[in-house]
């Protein structure tokens with residue numbers, strides 16, 4: 001699928017030349033991370049919600065639609081709309097919304 | 106090429122970072138008040154922090170020809186106790202007229218709680234009453250999209266804030282459009298692991314244009330890179346963007362937004 005007006009000044013072959021090896025390495029990192037999880041002792045008993053969401057997000061990369069980065073971020077996001085009651089004792093974030101949409105893309 | 110890093114926490118960086126930034130072409134930085142990686146035990150801790158931001162950092166930056174500006178507030182990570190937060194806010198008026206203070210920031214939300222929102226709204230009102238520019242921190246990771254919406258709604262509810270005088274920072278692919286569509290300025294933070302890479306920032310310029318948008322490093326006490334802005338300049342050139350575009354996003358856009366404060370000035374090299 002070729003864009004009507006390309007917004008990236010580099011051609012497709014240039015983009016591949018510039019970025020392929022970097023992203024080849026990132027896929028290998030992801031593969032090795034999943035292998036590492038398989039090799040680690042299971043102290044959870046079920047799939048961690050972050051890992052589940054990560055695997056689901058991989059399907060988004062291959063569904064043939066654009067806006068992949070946005071849709072992956074949306075998939076990881078808290079879907080609620082009202083403030084939580086209290087943030088006492090909470091500072092950081094998980095990277096993936098812990099409640100809700102497990103199993104649904 | 107010269108640049109401005111409009112969001113970096115130099116109190117957490119060493120003097121040789123200033124030196125390397127100057128060598129890379131940095132003309133000016135702006136430093137929002139933020140969390141120090143631990144909670145201060147009393148409002149007095151903030152009084153000293155505000156002195157550091159308005160007295161000692163400008164001098165440290167000046168040694169390398171870099172102009173230092175700052176923004177004051179109580180950050181959202183320490184705003185869960187409204188009584189404490191309001192005590193810190195009461196210190197700000199004494200510092201607001203200092204020559205390097207550009208406005209109120211970085212205010213915003215962290216976990217999107219009721220108390221954080223209450224203190225965010227109090228800062229927005231404080232800025233409205235004093236006609237101050239606003240720099241907004243949006244939450245990280247899974248909390249960002251919801252928090253960005255709550256923040257924009259709260260600013261609109263106030264009714265007295267021109268969105269062209271507010272920069273909403275740490276935008277990513279899922280929040281950039283809503284921020285720009287509402288008339289706000291948008292900031293992209295080049296921060297390893299939790300925010301944007303130089304490559305994705307370049308992609309966002311290609312997808313959403315270069316109007317009302319800037320890049321910054323948000324370099325701080327965490328794993329971060331005070332040279333992230335010049336690295337993004339390199340990334341843009343590498344894929345064939347013009348020098349005009351590189352200059353616009355890394356120098357002219359921050360200059361345009363920040364010059365809405367009469368105190369902001371850079372000496373062009």
Ligand SMILES: [Zn+2]
Nearest residue numbers: 137139211323
């Ligand atoms: Zn910051």
